[in-house]
Structures are given as C-alpha cells and as structure tokens.
Amino acid sequence: MDVSHLSIREINSLFTKKEIKPSELYSKVFENAANSEAALHAHLTLFEEENIKKAAEADKRFSNSESASLLDGIPIAIKDNINIKNYKTTCSSKMLSNYTSPYDATVIEKLKQQNTLFTGKTNLDEFAMGSSTENSAFGLTKNPWNTDYVPGGSSGGSAASVGARSSIAALGSDTGGSIRQPASFCGLVGFKPTYGTVSRFGLVAFASSLDQIGPITKTVDDSRIIFSSISGEDSRDATSVINNQLDIPSDNTATIGVIKELMEDGISGEAKNEVNKVIEILKSKGYKVKEISIPIIKLSISIYYLIAPAECSANLARFDGVRYGLRVDGNTSYEMMENTRAEGFGAEVKRRILLGTYALSAGYYDEYYGKALQARKEMIDEFAKTFKDVDYLISPTTPTQAFKSGEKTSNPLEMYMSDLCTIPANLAGLPAISIPTGLSKDELPLGVQIMSKPLSDNSLLDFSEIIENEVQFDGQPKGWL
Amino acid sequence: MSLKPTIGIETHIELNTNTKMFCRCAVVDTDEPNISLCPTCIGLPGALPVPNKKAIEFITLLALSTGCEITSKGMFHRKNYFYPDLPKNYQISQFDLPVGLNGELEIVIDENKDYIQIERVHMEEDTGKSSHSGSGRIESATSTALDFNRSGVPLVEIVTKPVISSSKQAVAYIEELRQLSIDLNISEGRLEKGNLRFDANISVALEDSNELGTKVEIKNMNSLRSLERAIDFEIQRQTKALEDGVEIVQETRHWDENKEVTSTMRSKEGSADYRYFSDPDLPNMFLSDEFIKEVETLMPLLPKAQREELMTTGLSLSQSNILSKSDDWIKKLYVKVFDQTKDSVASYNWITGELQGQMRKANIEVLPEWFNDDYLSEIIELIKSNKISFTSAKIILTEILTAETTPSKVAEQKNLFQENDSEKISEMINQIIKENQDIVDRIKSGEDKLVGFLVGQLMKQSNGSVNPGMAKELLLKELEG
Incomplete structure (x- = not known):
C-alpha cells in the first residue's frame, strides 16, 4: 500500500491501526527518490542505509502500541543548512563540501525526540541565497511538475523532495521567502513561523534577523504538526521567544485585508486571479474583506537587499579556511583566507558579501544600512497599525508561476523581484504561509500567501486550513508517482 | 618650545x-x-x-x-x-x-x-x-x-x-x-x-x-x-x-x-x-x-573609601593608599592591630615593614594558622612598655612565624625581656667601667665614639637584656659624674 501521498495524521492513523509499517513507508519514499532523483536532484545526500534500523524500531513501537508521537516514523527531509550531528552540512557550497557537523540543531534534537526518520539533506541555493536553487555548487534542482522549470528557492530541494514524495514533509529556512516561494512553485504548503518561535540554533546563518526555520508540507495540518514539534523558546538562541500564542478569530468574524501594493504592476494576472478566487470564497462564507494599503511595502526589496547582505557579510566571515571547511593554500595566512574565499564561494554569495560590506562601510552606513533599518522599523509599525483593522492579510505568494531554469540567472535584479510578496513578512517578523490554490495555463501550481500578526501562528494555520478545505486543490505532479 | x-x-x-x-x-x-x-x-x-x-x-x-x-x-x-x-x-x-x-x-x-x-x-x-x-x-x-x-x-x-x-x-x-x-x-x-x-x-x-x-x-x-x-x-x-x-x-x-x-x-x-x-x-x-x-547591593567598600577610613586612624594618604592596595588579610590585620594598640604608625610599620619583609624573606605567602592577630599587638605593646627591645621584637616575630608559640613565650625562653631596673643596670655599668678603665680614659680625653663600644660590652654581658636607651643614658651620667 502506497501512503506517501497522505497527510501525516492519516499516515499515523494507519501506523497505529497497524495497517502499514513505518519501514514500508520508509522503503516507499526511497523508491520514489530512486525514480525521481536523477531528473530532479532534490537531495544532496540520502540516508537510506543509516536509518533502516530506526525505521525498524518505529515498527516495533507501533506493533507494541508504544508510540506517543504523530511524527514517529514519518520520513522527513532536511534542508542542507540545518545541522544534523555526524552528517555533512554543506549549504550547497564548495566552502563546506567536506564539513561534518559535530552537533544537532535544536529543531533536529526536537524531531529526534519525536522519532522522526530523516531521509536526507536537500539541495538549496548556496547559503540560502537565491530563489531558484540554481546557485548550488552541486548542481541545480528541477521542479517536479515540469523539469524545464525551477522549483523555486532557496529551499527548492525540500520542496522538490516533498513534491516527488521522496519525503512526507521537509524542513526549510525562510529569509525572504525561501520556504513559501518554492512551496508555491511546487504546489505545496510552506509556512514561515513568527520570527523567534523556532530556534535558529544549528541553522547556518544567512541573515540572522530574518532567518526562520519552517515546514514545507502537503497540507496545512502537516505544517501545524511540525511547527508544534519544532517551536519553543531555546536557551541557546537569544532571539528565540516564548511561544505564547495569541488567539485571533479564524471563523467568519475575522476581517481580511487585501494588500493593494501586492495586487498591482509586476504581479501576473494569473497570480492575482488566485487571490481573487480565494477572496470570493471568503466573502461567500461571510468574511469581511477590505483593501488596505501599506505603501512602504514597495520598498521591501530595497530594504531587504541592504539588511540581508549586511548581516551575511559578517555571518559568512567565519568561512576562512582556518578551522574547518575548504582551505586553499597561500604564502601567508591572509593569502590563504583570500584564496579560500575566492574559490569557496559562488558568484551570488560573493555579490551579497560585497554588497553588505559596502553598505556597512564608514561613510556609507548612514546612507544605506542605517536608512534600511529605519525603513524596516517603519514597516513594522505600519503592519502593527494594519493589524488593528484586519486579522489576516492576503496576497499572491509569488508574482508569477515558476520560471524556467536559466531564465533569470543572468539578471539578478529580476530574480530578486520574485521575492517581492514574501520579503515583508521577514522584515516585520510576521508568520506567513503559502497555500496552493490552483494551476496556471502552463499547468504549474500557483498559491496565495496569508500573513497575520506576530505570535498568531496557530490562528493563521486554522484560518489557512479553512481556505485549504474550501479551495480543494488536488493537483499532483505527474510522472514520478 | x-x-x-x-x-x-x-x-x-x-x-x-x-x-x-x-x-x-x-x-x-x-x-x-x-x-x-x-x-x-x-x-x-x-x-x-x-x-x-x-x-x-x-x-x-x-x-x-x-x-x-x-x-x-x-x-x-x-x-x-x-x-x-x-x-x-x-x-x-x-x-x-x-x-x-x-x-x-x-x-x-x-x-x-x-x-x-x-x-x-x-x-x-x-x-x-x-x-x-x-x-x-x-x-x-x-x-x-x-x-x-x-x-x-x-x-x-x-x-x-x-x-x-x-x-x-x-x-x-x-x-x-x-x-x-x-x-x-x-x-x-x-x-x-x-x-x-x-x-x-x-x-x-x-x-x-x-x-x-x-x-x-x-x-x-x-x-x-x-x-x-x-x-x-x-x-x-x-x-x-x-x-x-x-x-x-x-x-x-x-x-x-x-x-x-x-x-x-x-x-x-x-x-x-x-x-x-x-x-x-x-x-x-x-x-x-x-x-x-x-548589582549595587554587591558593591564592596571601594579603595577610595578604604583610604578615607584608614586616614581617620592617623595614617597619611600615601600609607593609606599602600594599605588599600595590599592583600585583604593585610588590610584586616591593620585594622585589628590598630584597634588594639591605637598606634597607627607602629601598626602600619610592623605590618607593611617587618612582617611582610620577614614573610618575603622566608618565602611565606600566608600567615601560619597559629599566628594569632593579637600577637602583633602584643609585640607592639611589649616594645612600648620597654619590656623588649626593637631587636628582640624582630627575633620574636621570626620565631612565631616559624613555630607554634607566642611572643611572651619566645621572650621568656630566649631571655629577651629587658632589664629596666636602673639600679641593676648601674651595677652592671660600674662593673664594665672597672673592666675597661683604659677606654673610659680615652672617652674622657675626647674619643666620644667609644661610648658605643661600652654600650656594646654592656649588651653583650647582659645577653642583650638591658634596655639600650636606659643603658646609654645611665652610662653617660656615670662617665660625666
């Protein structure tokens, strides 16, 4: 029996009823990976052998009715910028191609406690910098719906893995849309929780004030299950917060705001149609929907491309060939560091380090980084004001459907624009989710994004589930399954 | 310039x-x-x-x-x-x-x-x-x-x-x-x-x-x-x-x-x-x-305040400064000895001079267990009441630093108590004069320096137990008479 298309709760129920064993599902996802990996390249490493024993242990727990966790025996793929002890963490960079982590990220510790089975490490844009998973030192990942197209990025490997059912769910990281955009491109749910609710300890930092780990799943409920397992205050992450969830209404007493600035130029008709389709459904169910305007959203990309590179210029300074990772020799230690960084980093990473270094330089700080911080603060204030009037904000997740591989690689600015709708949630620390709602005329998935105020993640998931049930998106990528 | x-x-x-x-x-x-x-x-x-x-x-x-x-x-x-x-x-x-x-x-x-x-x-x-x-x-x-x-x-x-x-x-x-x-x-x-x-x-x-x-x-x-x-x-x-x-x-x-x-x-x-x-x-x-x-409750008495307190005992600013920069036990010892003797100069000199000097020479970093804080006061009192000479006091200190004993015990054992009885001293002086008539003659003819020789003889014969001040005074009187 193939259950790889089912949700976590459905699978758990079958495990509990002993209708299928975890090890059978485990074999099935690796069979799926074997069928799709050559064409998609979702994974950098697959752990099949290592975890067979763990799958057998899961079998035993269910056969003895000793399992207490919804995630017990569920095969999950992990983006390769999250550390799993004794496994490689490459961040898809030549710099870390030989690096093995000696410790577990907090999210990994938590999933291990739930007896999750890790299937492998997924491909990403190098150090999570990119929107197409084309910036990987180890080859690009393709969209399971159509291999001419990108899966999105930077968590493109995670999305492709779940899309091809090589895993039941996956963890990604989202700095400017890196979970939501690939989820949308691959017809999946992608959830970026409130900044600070999920520990970043063990996530290789790109831009620390924006990075957040979250799930890519087939259903909203799957995201809810994973979020509740990986969230919580962590004494090892000073930016983590106590997950005291606000309760806001998800039923039709809620008010929905449509962000005017994300329904204008630069957004395709198809993307707008999906939003309008959902608005009509909500209206018909009695929700109050109104258009709102947050003009500063138009500055999102400018703000983001100062703050994220500035932080990354310092975060990536540690990769110097001294203690671990790639080392390219030189005549002096400084020459060694220069040679290592010149050879170890790809073009996009270098571009952002240079951009960030420049933005922080004496004489330019006030003009660039300082102004970006100020604008970011204004944006946070604007969102706070908006959430006094509305409970949820709706917009497209991406301006267009997935684009073709190679289409935007020569034009970084155009590539950056594909994160227009997702970046604001990172800048403001909001929870945001992408839900698949339909297909484009090219038969590629489209999604809508819902945002809500910080620490209302659970309500956001409840509300999203209502939309999910109403929309009844049942598209499946063909050919792999 | x-x-x-x-x-x-x-x-x-x-x-x-x-x-x-x-x-x-x-x-x-x-x-x-x-x-x-x-x-x-x-x-x-x-x-x-x-x-x-x-x-x-x-x-x-x-x-x-x-x-x-x-x-x-x-x-x-x-x-x-x-x-x-x-x-x-x-x-x-x-x-x-x-x-x-x-x-x-x-x-x-x-x-x-x-x-x-x-x-x-x-x-x-x-x-x-x-x-x-x-x-x-x-x-x-x-x-x-x-x-x-x-x-x-x-x-x-x-x-x-x-x-x-x-x-x-x-x-x-x-x-x-x-x-x-x-x-x-x-x-x-x-x-x-x-x-x-x-x-x-x-x-x-x-x-x-x-x-x-x-x-x-x-x-x-x-x-x-x-x-x-x-x-x-x-x-x-x-x-x-x-x-x-x-x-x-x-x-x-x-x-x-x-x-x-x-x-x-x-x-x-x-x-x-x-x-x-x-x-x-x-x-x-x-x-x-x-x-x-x-944090304020953790504030100890600061060096500046310590100096002010020490100056109220009669020490100069520089003496107070030296004590304030000494080890804690030295500061405490000073306060104790001063409390007992009410003599700031003697207390200061004995602690920072003789005691620390002898300890350095003997390579002792901490006072021996048996060393009672009262011993220094006792020594100072013995000197002040003319019961021992300064030289004897130094010997006593050396003894109590090396063996478990008390100042008066050492003075007794080593016969260091001074002869303060002028009649007894005069008797001894007469004896010395008799034995050294030639020296006495030379003194009388103007060789004043030789007085010291006679005092020395006196100290020698009395095993150093004669109060040297009194001895000199009485000797001069005798020679003049």
Whole structure:
C-alpha cells in the first residue's frame, strides 16, 4: 500500500491501526527518490542505509502500541543548512563540501525526540541565497511538475523532495521567502513561523534577523504538526521567544485585508486571479474583506537587499579556511583566507558579501544600512497599525508561476523581484504561509500567501486550513508517482 | 618650545567568571591548548551566542564603581576584522551604547589625590591566542598555532579620556584600576597572567595649544614597567621629533621589552573600518532598574573609601593608599592591630615593614594558622612598655612565624625581656667601667665614639637584656659624674 501521498495524521492513523509499517513507508519514499532523483536532484545526500534500523524500531513501537508521537516514523527531509550531528552540512557550497557537523540543531534534537526518520539533506541555493536553487555548487534542482522549470528557492530541494514524495514533509529556512516561494512553485504548503518561535540554533546563518526555520508540507495540518514539534523558546538562541500564542478569530468574524501594493504592476494576472478566487470564497462564507494599503511595502526589496547582505557579510566571515571547511593554500595566512574565499564561494554569495560590506562601510552606513533599518522599523509599525483593522492579510505568494531554469540567472535584479510578496513578512517578523490554490495555463501550481500578526501562528494555520478545505486543490505532479 | 604630553589609556580586564561570555564553556587557566571549546566559541556554522548574565553584572558593577552613567538600553555590536584567532572574524563588542559612560577614578600619587575621567566602560569577548613560529608576526611566520581556550572569555574595556599627563599618573591609574577590579571581585587582577592589558594613546602638543597633537597608540602592554617606560620613551621620541620639525605619523607602535624602544606596527590605524553594526543574534540588552539595584547591593567598600577610613586612624594618604592596595588579610590585620594598640604608625610599620619583609624573606605567602592577630599587638605593646627591645621584637616575630608559640613565650625562653631596673643596670655599668678603665680614659680625653663600644660590652654581658636607651643614658651620667 502506497501512503506517501497522505497527510501525516492519516499516515499515523494507519501506523497505529497497524495497517502499514513505518519501514514500508520508509522503503516507499526511497523508491520514489530512486525514480525521481536523477531528473530532479532534490537531495544532496540520502540516508537510506543509516536509518533502516530506526525505521525498524518505529515498527516495533507501533506493533507494541508504544508510540506517543504523530511524527514517529514519518520520513522527513532536511534542508542542507540545518545541522544534523555526524552528517555533512554543506549549504550547497564548495566552502563546506567536506564539513561534518559535530552537533544537532535544536529543531533536529526536537524531531529526534519525536522519532522522526530523516531521509536526507536537500539541495538549496548556496547559503540560502537565491530563489531558484540554481546557485548550488552541486548542481541545480528541477521542479517536479515540469523539469524545464525551477522549483523555486532557496529551499527548492525540500520542496522538490516533498513534491516527488521522496519525503512526507521537509524542513526549510525562510529569509525572504525561501520556504513559501518554492512551496508555491511546487504546489505545496510552506509556512514561515513568527520570527523567534523556532530556534535558529544549528541553522547556518544567512541573515540572522530574518532567518526562520519552517515546514514545507502537503497540507496545512502537516505544517501545524511540525511547527508544534519544532517551536519553543531555546536557551541557546537569544532571539528565540516564548511561544505564547495569541488567539485571533479564524471563523467568519475575522476581517481580511487585501494588500493593494501586492495586487498591482509586476504581479501576473494569473497570480492575482488566485487571490481573487480565494477572496470570493471568503466573502461567500461571510468574511469581511477590505483593501488596505501599506505603501512602504514597495520598498521591501530595497530594504531587504541592504539588511540581508549586511548581516551575511559578517555571518559568512567565519568561512576562512582556518578551522574547518575548504582551505586553499597561500604564502601567508591572509593569502590563504583570500584564496579560500575566492574559490569557496559562488558568484551570488560573493555579490551579497560585497554588497553588505559596502553598505556597512564608514561613510556609507548612514546612507544605506542605517536608512534600511529605519525603513524596516517603519514597516513594522505600519503592519502593527494594519493589524488593528484586519486579522489576516492576503496576497499572491509569488508574482508569477515558476520560471524556467536559466531564465533569470543572468539578471539578478529580476530574480530578486520574485521575492517581492514574501520579503515583508521577514522584515516585520510576521508568520506567513503559502497555500496552493490552483494551476496556471502552463499547468504549474500557483498559491496565495496569508500573513497575520506576530505570535498568531496557530490562528493563521486554522484560518489557512479553512481556505485549504474550501479551495480543494488536488493537483499532483505527474510522472514520478 | 614648551611641550606637554597627553595620554589616554584603554584597559582590557579579563573577568573571572566561571564560564565564557557567550557560551557555557569553562574559563580555564592552563597551557594545554583547545580543551574548553564548543561550536559557539570556535565559530562553527549555525552556533549562536547567548550572553553570560554574571559577566554583565560584573561590568555593571565596574561601571557603577567608577561613577559611570549606566546605559539601560545597551547593545552588542559586531566589530568586523579578519584574523585567524578570531573564530567568527568579527568580535562581539559594544559600540555607541556601552554599559557605562562618563565616570571618574580617584588615583593617589605620594600625598596627592588626582582624578582620571573615564569615557566608557564596555563589554567584549576575548580572541583566541596565536603562537607564531619563525617570527613574532603573523605576516612573516612560517606557521601559526591557535589556541581557542581564551576565545570568548569576557573582557571589560575601560577607556579614559585623554587626561593623563605623565607615566607616573598612568601607572597610578592602572594600580588603582587593578585594585578596584580585585576588590569588586570581578578579576584576579594578575598582570603577569595578562588579566589586565593596556593600550596607551600618546600625543605631544605645545603647552598653550588647545588642540591635541597627532596620537600614537602603543598596543598590548601588561606590566607597569612596560607602561611607564613605553610612555616615557614615546614622549621623548615625539618631543624630539617636534623640536626637530619632524612630522609625527598617526600609527600603532609596538613596545619592545628588550630593546626598550617603540617601533611601527602599522600606520593609519585611524582609518581601519570595523563596520560596526548591532549584532542581530543578540537583541537589545535592557539593564532594568531592579537589576542595577541588585548589582549595587554587591558593591564592596571601594579603595577610595578604604583610604578615607584608614586616614581617620592617623595614617597619611600615601600609607593609606599602600594599605588599600595590599592583600585583604593585610588590610584586616591593620585594622585589628590598630584597634588594639591605637598606634597607627607602629601598626602600619610592623605590618607593611617587618612582617611582610620577614614573610618575603622566608618565602611565606600566608600567615601560619597559629599566628594569632593579637600577637602583633602584643609585640607592639611589649616594645612600648620597654619590656623588649626593637631587636628582640624582630627575633620574636621570626620565631612565631616559624613555630607554634607566642611572643611572651619566645621572650621568656630566649631571655629577651629587658632589664629596666636602673639600679641593676648601674651595677652592671660600674662593673664594665672597672673592666675597661683604659677606654673610659680615652672617652674622657675626647674619643666620644667609644661610648658605643661600652654600650656594646654592656649588651653583650647582659645577653642583650638591658634596655639600650636606659643603658646609654645611665652610662653617660656615670662617665660625666
């Protein structure tokens, strides 16, 4: 029996009823990976052998009715910028191609406690910098719906893995849309929780004030299950917060705001149609929907491309060939560091380090980084004001459907624009989710994004589930399954 | 040409916390390299810093004790520069929002008080340690060994305003700061271990000029001798240059202990761009009023107040200063002995002179267990009541430092009690006169010096038990009569 298309709760129920064993599902996802990996390249490493024993242990727990966790025996793929002890963490960079982590990220510790089975490490844009998973030192990942197209990025490997059912769910990281955009491109749910609710300890930092780990799943409920397992205050992450969830209404007493600035130029008709389709459904169910305007959203990309590179210029300074990772020799230690960084980093990473270094330089700080911080603060204030009037904000997740591989690689600015709708949630620390709602005329998935105020993640998931049930998106990528 | 030097000092004090500043690794005192490390303090990918509350408490204590204004909303910044022993290639430090601002420290030179203005007190993390072989400098080393035990150890940096005008003042300032850190119990204050390290900024300008001259920084000294000599050398060098019309270059210089000269390390230090920005891993640090109040309760009697108290016993400022900078047991012993004898000069002289002198000679660091605080008072009282001579008192002290006994027991056993009975002494004098008639004749004919010989004879015959003052007085009377 193939259950790889089912949700976590459905699978758990079958495990509990002993209708299928975890090890059978485990074999099935690796069979799926074997069928799709050559064409998609979702994974950098697959752990099949290592975890067979763990799958057998899961079998035993269910056969003895000793399992207490919804995630017990569920095969999950992990983006390769999250550390799993004794496994490689490459961040898809030549710099870390030989690096093995000696410790577990907090999210990994938590999933291990739930007896999750890790299937492998997924491909990403190098150090999570990119929107197409084309910036990987180890080859690009393709969209399971159509291999001419990108899966999105930077968590493109995670999305492709779940899309091809090589895993039941996956963890990604989202700095400017890196979970939501690939989820949308691959017809999946992608959830970026409130900044600070999920520990970043063990996530290789790109831009620390924006990075957040979250799930890519087939259903909203799957995201809810994973979020509740990986969230919580962590004494090892000073930016983590106590997950005291606000309760806001998800039923039709809620008010929905449509962000005017994300329904204008630069957004395709198809993307707008999906939003309008959902608005009509909500209206018909009695929700109050109104258009709102947050003009500063138009500055999102400018703000983001100062703050994220500035932080990354310092975060990536540690990769110097001294203690671990790639080392390219030189005549002096400084020459060694220069040679290592010149050879170890790809073009996009270098571009952002240079951009960030420049933005922080004496004489330019006030003009660039300082102004970006100020604008970011204004944006946070604007969102706070908006959430006094509305409970949820709706917009497209991406301006267009997935684009073709190679289409935007020569034009970084155009590539950056594909994160227009997702970046604001990172800048403001909001929870945001992408839900698949339909297909484009090219038969590629489209999604809508819902945002809500910080620490209302659970309500956001409840509300999203209502939309999910109403929309009844049942598209499946063909050919792999 | 009348010239005046101006000096500012930056001091790093290593705090004696149990664990490092941003991780839970133990602070260790060992030559064995790399034994106290974790992902955070060696900058592994994904590791995060979490501030050490104790270290912040210590820094606040130092800031309060120097009368600084406390910045309640302090912030951690990243100071970016590449160096192999700096694992993240940025140092977590403080920039425009340090813990303390605008303080003052009272120093003492001889019998005069002076006040050194403090610009700021801030926290930073220490780097690892590099050992270069083949050369003292990384640029020309054939290899460099790195020890990260020190990496992440908390440091507090205290920066003075440019208000110091001589090496003598500079030394007095460091002595005061060292004692303060010991009394606050925030540092071992051991210079030889590098617990305190200082950089001096030195410039020379025309006496009547309102502007400072071009400053030269001498880096990384850890002894008072180096500080004093380096400052003196640099003042002389700059003075001569100005007199000869040679331009002084703004640069960092290195003090060569052996050659006793400063030499150029690197020039244009002023233009180094550290690209400070607030560390996104460490959200704003709030020092609440309650926290500050709590820290205030930990405040001990500061050296300045100790001096004031000691002066009320009759000691001079310089004596009080020396005691305030002595080990705790010495201060306590002084108070006890003074309380008992009410003789500040005798108490001070016996403790700082004879007692410490004999201990040094005998290589004893702590008083023996049996050494009762009352013994010194007893000795002082015995001298004052003429029961023993000063010489005997020294012998008694030696005895009680080496064996378990008491002053009066020693005096009795060694027959050190003085003969104070004038009749008995006169009898002995008569005997001596009889035996040395020739000497007496010579004295009478003008050889006064020989009186001493007779006193000596008297002391010899009495086994030193005669009160020498009385003996001399009675002898002179007898000779005259």
